[in-house]
Amino acid sequence: MGGLRRRLAIALVALVAIAVLGIGVGTYLFVDARLRDALLADATRQAQFNLSVLVPDRMAPGLTADTFEATGLPAAFRLRGDVEEVVDFGAGGVYVSTARLGGALATFPDGLRSSVDAGRLGYAWAAIGGEPALVVAGRPATAPPASASPPTAPAFYFVFPAGSIDLALGQLRVGLAVAAAVALLLALATAGLVARGILRPVRAGSLAAARIAGGDLSARVAGGGSDELAAWAAEFNRMADSLASTIGRLEASESQNRRFVAEVSHELRTPVTALVAEASVIEAALVDLPSDARRAAELLVADVRRLRVLVDDLMELSRFDARAEQANLEPLDLGRVVGSIVAARLPGAAVSLPSHAVVVESEARRLDRILGNLLDNARTHAAGSPVEVAVAVDPRGAGASVTVADRGPGVAEDALPQLFDRFYKVDPSRSGGSSGMGLAIASEQARLLGATLTAAARPGGGLVFTLRLPATRSLRDGDDPVIDGPEADDEPDPSSPATLRSSE
Amino acid sequence: MDGRILLVEDDSSIREITTLGLRAAGFEVLTAADGLAGLERFRAEMPDLVLLDVMLPRLDGLEVCREIRRESTTPVVMLTARGDTIDIVVGLEAGADDYVRKPFEMPELVARVRAALRRRGREAGSEGPARLRLGSLEIDVAGRTVARDGRDIPLTRTEFDLLVELGQRPGQVFGREVLLDRVWGYDYLGDSRLVDVAIGRLRAKIERDPAAPALVLTVRGAGYKVARPAVAS
Numbered sequence: 252m253g254g255l256r257r258r259l260a261i262a263l264v265a266l267v268a269i270a271v272l273g274i275g276v277g278t279y280l281f282v283d284a285r286l287r288d289a290l291l292a293d294a295t296r297q298a299q300f301n302l303s304v305l306v307p308d309r310m311a312p313g314l315t316a317d318t319f320e321a322t323g324l325p326a327a328f329r330l331r332g333d334v335e336e337v338v339d340f341g342a343g344g345v346y347v348s349t350a351r352l353g354g355a356l357a358t359f360p361d362g363l364r365s366s367v368d369a370g371r372l373g374y375a376w377a378a379i380g381g382e383p384a385l386v387v388a389g390r391p392a393t394a395p396p397a398s399a400s401p402p403t404a405p406a407f408y409f410v411f412p413a414g415s416i417d418l419a420l421g422q423l424r425v426g427l428a429v430a431a432a433v434a435l436l437l438a439l440a441t442a443g444l445v446a447r448g449i450l451r452p453v454r455a456g457s458l459a460a461a462r463i464a465g466g467d468l469s470a471r472v473a474g475g476g477s478d479e480l481a482a483w484a485a486e487f488n489r490m491a492d493s494l495a496s497t498i499g500r501l502e503a504s505e506s507q508n509r510r511f512v513a514e515v516s517h518e519l520r521t522p523v524t525a526l527v528a529e530a531s532v533i534e535a536a537l538v539d540l541p542s543d544a545r546r547a548a549e550l551l552v553a554d555v556r557r558l559r560v561l562v563d564d565l566m567e568l569s570r571f572d573a574r575a576e577q578a579n580l581e582p583l584d585l586g587r588v589v590g591s592i593v594a595a596r597l598p599g600a601a602v603s604l605p606s607h608a609v610v611v612e613s614e615a616r617r618l619d620r621i622l623g624n625l626l627d628n629a630r631t632h633a634a635g636s637p638v639e640v641a642v643a644v645d646p647r648g649a650g651a652s653v654t655v656a657d658r659g660p661g662v663a664e665d666a667l668p669q670l671f672d673r674f675y676k677v678d679p680s681r682s683g684g685s686s687g688m689g690l691a692i693a694s695e696q697a698r699l700l701g702a703t704l705t706a707a708a709r710p711g712g713g714l715v716f717t718l719r720l721p722a723t724r725s726l727r728d729g730d731d732p733v734i735d736g737p738e739a740d741d742e743p744d745p746s747s748p749a750t751l752r753s754s755e
Numbered sequence: 756m757d758g759r760i761l762l763v764e765d766d767s768s769i770r771e772i773t774t775l776g777l778r779a780a781g782f783e784v785l786t787a788a789d790g791l792a793g794l795e796r797f798r799a800e801m802p803d804l805v806l807l808d809v810m811l812p813r814l815d816g817l818e819v820c821r822e823i824r825r826e827s828t829t830p831v832v833m834l835t836a837r838g839d840t841i842d843i844v845v846g847l848e849a850g851a852d853d854y855v856r857k858p859f860e861m862p863e864l865v866a867r868v869r870a871a872l873r874r875r876g877r878e879a880g881s882e883g884p885a886r887l888r889l890g891s892l893e894i895d896v897a898g899r900t901v902a903r904d905g906r907d908i909p910l911t912r913t914e915f916d917l918l919v920e921l922g923q924r925p926g927q928v929f930g931r932e933v934l935l936d937r938v939w940g941y942d943y944l945g946d947s948r949l950v951d952v953a954i955g956r957l958r959a960k961i962e963r964d965p966a967a968p969a970l971v972l973t974v975r976g977a978g979y980k981v982a983r984p985a986v987a988s
Contacts, residue, residue, distance in 0.1 A: 517836075520836055520857060520858070522768070523858050524766070524769050524858040525772060526858070527858035527859065528773055528776060528859065528864075529772045531860035532772060532775060532776050532779070535779070535861070535862075562858075579948075579951075581975075582975040615947060616947070616948065
């Protein structure tokens, strides 16, 4: 965004700079030409007057450089303006009206001298003694005797100072430079503002896009006007509308689906309740049944149990979807809770617990759901393999973890994340009595406890599930759960460290 | 052990199979299909225990429970469709002694019913001291009354049993499972939230400031206990 604005500003300033430069140079050349034209016209007029009126009137033949002053011509020339002159008398010497012009004759351009020799009035721009000057030259209008083969009339070189032109041009240059600088600075400031103005809708658009990306589907760009940006804003808003309505439709159908599942599982509950009670009565009477009926009754009892698990799990997930579940955290000894859960659910599993109490803020009932489902999973998918359950404290105080590891067939690396998807079955033929929702439920329960549940391949074969519980306030040292004392008050002491610690 | 059980359940299949199962376990079973009929049957027959569905036509199960509680101390076990804490709280507030989550298997239901009846039988032939003193509370164990400054505090059967269980051994910490076993009469397969909810309701009645309990204390990570009397008092 910043880059675009800078580029736009630079382009605008460059445009202004080119315009200023063009106008400046044009003005300079124009003024220069006009000043020189004016000086030249004036000088030519003066020179013509001098040569055609003053000189013929006062000049006598045989005049030389030495006697020229006495004719009063130089004074007469001076009366008509600021002019100096060089008069070339040929053999009669060279007259200069001021010492500064001594030797200047040789420096006059050849073109000037040749036009004078040809009898024409000529001019040239020259620098005399470092000063700029306009030299206008010619011979007096009085024609010499035609017999005189070498021209006898002296050549007059009138030197008009042109310094005022350079002075004026110099001032113009300074003026133009200052004006250009001011114009560029103004252009720079204006360009910044203009660029921002032009880019404001783009900026608004990117803010709106960021809001949409952040989940706020109501973000729109203020439109208006009829330029390309307004068309773009309208297009952007149309896209946002369509996105919002698509997502709204998806959400509506999603929540409809969830409501449907919730209602179905709720409606199933009454017949399932009857079925479960009936199956339990039949189970108690199995021995009294004839053998084929007995086998059918056994299958019936097992299938009713499966149905019950399925409906229970569906109900549980529906409650998560409806956000009807909330955790009631309390301090508990993780090792003790895990020990009793494993003893009740899978007594054959090897349990490794720390020798000291590991106190976490959690909920025993939900830990029982999580570990129960993990143990069920191990029993179903790794039947016959040793199952190991371990409780460990993160040495950096970042929490505690429970791992459930088996030596079953394991799961392909890329299928690991899908394990927690609803109804995901690695091998449908090995699903046993599970609903396919057990791990999804365990994962949801863990989330509710602020914990994470992950699965990984175990080195040497098998799966390992890790439940990481967050660090919470713990008992102070010596404040052992079974110690009986008046300081064992109702609420956790707010002054106790906020990191999990184990008390020996 | 036998006894007369009133089963109030609107679904005929559940009513019939539950009746069958309870009869097989040796109980005499009376049934009603809605709340009003259940209340009438209760008043007419005076059963030893009531099994009450929560969702009932005509009169809600919780309302039936409150009515029964107003008239007698007969044990009431609620049959709840869900296991949410809020359902347990609402049921206990209505005066129920226990709850069984649907779906249930008959052996589980029979065990709960027997436990509830056993508690009733136990209190008839009371054991331990006849009177307890707990701070400013006077507990008449035999008469099943609690008073503070001469004023009776009405407690439900469960709340009273819980208080006596804890009060008989001041200072001793009782785990939730132990309390489930001693007060409700069944072990870890029960839901320990029952204990927490009942403790909360007990505190609301006997503590001067239920938010800062002085009589029934929580022992973090372990369970509950009653404070040992201060030496000076």
